[in-house]
Amino acid sequence: MDIETFLHDLHFDTEKVFPPNWQVDWEDAPLPYKLYRDLKEIPLTADVPLTLKERKAYEKPSLDELGHFLWYVYGLTQYSQTPLEDTNEKAVQSLRRFVPSGGGLYPNELYVYVKLEDIPEGIYHYDVAHHRLILLREGNYDFYLSRSLGNRYHISDCFCTVFISTLFWKNFYKYNNFSYRLQGLDAGVLIGQLLEVAGKIGLSSRVCYQFLDTSVNHMLGLLDQDESVYAVIPLSIHGIKNNPNREEIVSAADLCRELPELKHVSYNRSKRVIDFPILRQLQEASILETTQSFVKTKENSSVKRSLSTETILLPFTESLSYDLASICRERHSPDNDFVLGKVSQTQLASLLKETCSFSYQNDLDDTQGKVDTRVSLYGSFYNVEGVPDGAYSYNNSSHALQKITEGDYREFLQFGLTMPNVNLYQVPLCMHIVGDKNHLKEKLGYRGYRIQQMEAGIFVQRLLLMSGALGMGGHPLLGFDANQSDELYKLDSIGKTSLIQIPVGPYRPRAWLKGSLRS
Secondary structure (H helix, E strand, O other), X not given: OOHHHHHHHHHHOHXXXXXXXXXXXXXXXXXXXXXXXXXXXXXXXXXXXXXXXXXXXXXXXXXHHHHHHHHHHHOOOEXXXXXXXXXXXXXXXXXXXXXXXXXXXXXXXXXXXXXXXXOOOEEEEEEOOOOEEEEEEXXXXXXXXXXXXXXXXXXXXXXXXXXEEEEOHXXXXXXXXXXXHHHHHHHHHHHHHHHHHHHHHOOEEXXXXXXXXXXXXXXXXXXXXXXEEEEEEEEEOOOOOEOOOOOOOOEHHHHHOOOOOOOXXXXXXXXXXXXXXXXXXXXXXXXXXXXXXXXXXXXXXXXXXXXXXXXXXXXXXXXXXXXXXXXXXXXXXXXXXXXXXXXXXXXXXXXXXXXXXXXXXXXXXXXXEEOOOOEEEEEEEOOEOOEOOEEEEEEOOOOXXXXXXXXXXXXXXXXXXXXXXXXXXXXXXEEEEEEEOOOOHHHHXXXXXXXXXXXXXXXXXXXXXXXXXXXXXXXXXXXXXXXXXXXXXXXXXXXXXXXXXXXXXXXXXXXXXXXXXXX
C-alpha cells in the first residue's frame, strides 16, 4: 500500500487499514512487558515513597531514587478486576500503570544508559515485571551516544539517558495496522509522564525526536524491524547544555561498526508472530541515516484563529497545587462512569491554562518550547458556567475561548463514535487535540507523523493529570470520526485535523477490585 494513502486512511477511514475478516488470536497474545533471559539483574527497591518531593539540587541520584523514578514513570502499579455485564465472563483482569494505553497493551519499553556509583556503567532494560534493571551492555558510551544525537548536547553531564522504544507486535496482534497510530500516542503519554515526574523531583530533561535510529537500536541490541526507539531523553541534575562545537556529518552505518552486535534472548509468549509489512515500510521511511537529516522547525507552525467579537476571556487563576503521586494513583479512564455535572468557568480556565502552558525542552525548536507549539486544544462544551454550549478553540496567549459554533453537540459527537464505550451525553467537556493535516511531513518527512502523535500524547497526559487535579476524569479515544469533528471545528479551512478526542468531566467510583503493587 502507498504510504500516503495508508496515513490518510489511518486517520480518516480507519476501516480500510484492517485486512478483510481480521480476527484477534487472544490465546496467542504477547505479554504486556518484555523479558530477557540469562542476563545480570540489578534489583530495585519496592519501597516506593507515597509522594514525590524535589530532591537536593546538584546531588547525583542514588540507585533507589532511580528506581522510584522509573516506577512512577512506567512501573506496574495496580492489579485490578472489573466485572463485565452481559457476558459469560465474570470479570476482566488487568495490570495497570500510571499512563493510559490503547487496550491496556503498553507497546513501549524503557531502556536506560546509567552512570551511577551504585551499579556498573552501561545500558540497561527496565524490567517492569520484576521492577529491576537488566544489564545489556556494560561500559561508557558517552561519545557514541553523543554522535548518535548529532553531537548537539553534553551527554557526559547526564547521569542517565532514557530510551523509549516501541515493540511493534505488542499491540499489532490486536489492532493490526491501526497500531501504528496508537504507538506514537502511547509513546507520547509515556514521555508526558516522564516529564512530569522528572520536573516534580527536580531533574532536567530534553526530548530528542531526531537521532540515528540504527546506531541507537544497535547500541541497545534491538532489531529495527521488530522494535525501535521513538525518543531519547537525557536526564541531568545541572541542566542539559547545548554543544556549540558540533561534529561534522555522522552516519549510523559508521557508528554501528564501533560496537559489537548484541544477541540477547528475549521472551514475549506469542508462538506465532504475524508479519506487518506496512509498519516495516513506515519504519524504513522514517529512519534518519545521517546527522545531515536533522532539522529545526524554527517558527511556530501552529495556526491560531484570529480573535473575534465572539470571544470569551477566561478568568485568571492561580497555578494549581497538586500531589502528582496521589493523582497518578487515582487516575483511570472513565467510560460508563461519567456523571453529568456543572463545570465552573474557573475550573475550565484552570484546566485549559495548566494544560497549554506546559513547556518542555526538545530538539525540534531547541527552546523551552510550549507543548501547544505544533498541537492545540479545541473543545465542545455543555453545561459550563458562563460559557454558552458550543464548539470553541482555546487561545493560550490571550487565555480566551473563541466561539466557532453555538449549540449542544453531544448527540452529534456520540454518533461519531465507532465504538460507543463512552456516553457523551454525560460529559460536559469533549476535548480535541488538533494538529497539522499534513502531519509535519513537509519539514520532518514521514517521521513527522509519529512525532506529531507523540506531541499529542504529551498533551493528552498533561490534560489527564490536570483533570485529576480538578477532581475530574478523562478518557482518551481514537474511535471517533475525525471528518465529523473537523467539520464541527471548521478545521479544513486552516489545514488542521483532530488527532484524538478526550471526554472530560465528573465521574462516579468504578465497581472494581484493585490492589497496589508497591510494598
